[in-house]
Structure formats: C-alpha cells, structure tokens
Amino acid sequence: MANSPSGDSVTERIVRILETFSADRTLQTVADIGRRSGLPSSTAHRQVEALVEAGLLERDDDARVRLGMRLWELALRGSAALRLRQAAMPFMERVQAAIREHTQLAVLEQDEALFLERLSSPDSGANITRIAGRLPLHASSSGLVLLAYGGVELQERVLTGPLARLAPETITDAAALRRTLADVRRRGFVVAPGSIEAVSTGVAVPIRDASGEVIAALSVVLPREAPTAAALEELQAAAAGIRSALAADRR
Known part of the structure; x- marks a missing residue:
C-alpha cells in the first residue's frame, strides 16, 4: 500500500535507501542517503532511523551509516x-x-x-x-x-x-x-x-x-x-x- 505523498510504499523506500550503498560507497551520511535515494530529508531520516533500530543499518562513531550485519545474516538464510x-x-x-x-x-x-x-x-x-x-x-x-x-x-x-x-x-x-x-x-x-x-x-x-x-x-x-x-x-x-x-x- 502506498502511504507517502510520492506514492512510494514503505518497502519501495527501504529498497531505494539500501540501493544507495555500493562496493565503493559503504559509508554515508543520512543526508547523502536522502539525496541519492531521492527521498525527502525528513523521510530519509525517519526511515534510516527505523532501519538502524532493526539492525539492517548501523552507525559508526561519526554517525555515518553502513549496511548492518543483520542484513547480511538474513540474506544468507536459505539463500x-x-x-x-x-x-x-x-x-x-x-x-x-x-x-x-x-x-x-x-x-x-x-x-x-x-x-x-x-x-x-x-x-x-x-x-x-x-x-x-x-x-x-x-x-x-x-x-x-x-x-x-x-x-x-x-x-x-x-x-x-x-x-x-x-x-x-x-x-x-x-x-x-x-x-x-x-x-x-x-x-x-x-x-x-x-x-x-x-x-x-x-x-x-x-x-x-x-x-x-x-x-x-x-x-x-x-x-x-x-x-x-x-x-x-x-x-x-x-x-x-x-x-x-x-x-x-x-x-
């Protein structure tokens, strides 16, 4: 179900956030994630925070964000x-x-x-x-x-x-x-x-x-x-x- 002004579903926003990471871009600020995903700043901050709480993203000591170990763990189960x-x-x-x-x-x-x-x-x-x-x-x-x-x-x-x-x-x-x-x-x-x-x-x-x-x-x-x-x-x-x-x- 779409539940944002742009018509994106929660799942689509999560995918857009995760796709901003690459082999050459493993650490990002939330602002960078918002810009690269095309999401409004407030939406990006809220969604990133939820993903961090779920363990799918992690923060380093400088508050930059990277993919979380739990995401890797889940991806391998039954793969x-x-x-x-x-x-x-x-x-x-x-x-x-x-x-x-x-x-x-x-x-x-x-x-x-x-x-x-x-x-x-x-x-x-x-x-x-x-x-x-x-x-x-x-x-x-x-x-x-x-x-x-x-x-x-x-x-x-x-x-x-x-x-x-x-x-x-x-x-x-x-x-x-x-x-x-x-x-x-x-x-x-x-x-x-x-x-x-x-x-x-x-x-x-x-x-x-x-x-x-x-x-x-x-x-x-x-x-x-x-x-x-x-x-x-x-x-x-x-x-x-x-x-x-x-x-x-x-x-």
Whole structure:
C-alpha cells in the first residue's frame, strides 16, 4: 500500500535507501542517503532511523551509516546463492590452485552478472571484479555465458542496447554480439580477450544444475597473452563437479 505523498510504499523506500550503498560507497551520511535515494530529508531520516533500530543499518562513531550485519545474516538464510557458492567452493579452489590467477563465480541478476565469489593469488594480474559486484552481460566472459544461455527476451533486451564500451575490445555491435552468443552455445565456453580490461583475457563456462539448466558461470581472468587451454580444461572439470555436487545436495 502506498502511504507517502510520492506514492512510494514503505518497502519501495527501504529498497531505494539500501540501493544507495555500493562496493565503493559503504559509508554515508543520512543526508547523502536522502539525496541519492531521492527521498525527502525528513523521510530519509525517519526511515534510516527505523532501519538502524532493526539492525539492517548501523552507525559508526561519526554517525555515518553502513549496511548492518543483520542484513547480511538474513540474506544468507536459505539463500540459493549460498548453496551454490558452498557447492562450488571446493572446485573453485582446485581451479585456483592450478591456474593461480583469478577464479570467479557469477549468476544472472537483473540483466547483469552478479559475482558471488572470487579467489585470487597475491601475484594475480589485473581484475576489476569484486564479490557482490556487477558487470554488464555483454562485456564480461561470465556475462557472455549467462546471456548466451538466458532466455530470448533477456537476449533481445540486451541486444537492443545501448552496449557500453568498457575496454577497446568490448563487443558493442548487436550483430557481432549475437554471433558471439551463438558461438558460446555451440562451443560451450567463451574466451574474451580485452573485453573488460585490455591487459586481461576472461575464460568462462556454464554451470548447470541437476536438470541441465544453466544457473551460473565459472570463469578465470588471465593475463592477456597467457595460454587458455589449461584454464579451460580446469573450468570444465570444475563445472562438471559442481553439477554433481548440486545433484547430490538435492537427494
């Protein structure tokens, strides 16, 4: 039920407040939250205070606000993402031990690739991915896999654009992207050099559940000129292992 002059419901206002936080913006003043959420100052103060009292937000010593530990706790309870991450971690660790660069797990979330986990070595190369961070589907190797196996409506939405250029070799032409997606489905993997960063190559494969549906993407990020065959072999073995682990978890 809408109960504000703007027509927003309480739930919509809470979502707008929580969405003002990001990986780069973890602490904010209430005034900043109000400005970024588009809520009136009095509404923002009242709603933030209620969220702090509920433990979903917390204040630091300078009265700035951050996401609360209770929000993290509630998000993990019964989470399909948590179960997927738990099933994937042993296999991701094997990939990481063999490749020693970056190993990543991503799922489709609101037309973007959302990264649930990332393992890196101290001397790994460049990588902009963060846990709980997002990347466009057309620009990342994980995203290309998720898009290739996504529904037709999703593909057409993304293909309609705009297709932002994140690096010189990001695919920004709809016809070229359509060909790439068909190639991913035919080959069962993607190798994407210079798509996110000019100095890196992403290699990704699909992860399927027991029914064969693609539910995630597993990827590695390598230095641009590094060979990809060994990484691809490790990823494919890991994806098969994760599928078996998910099937066993359902029994």
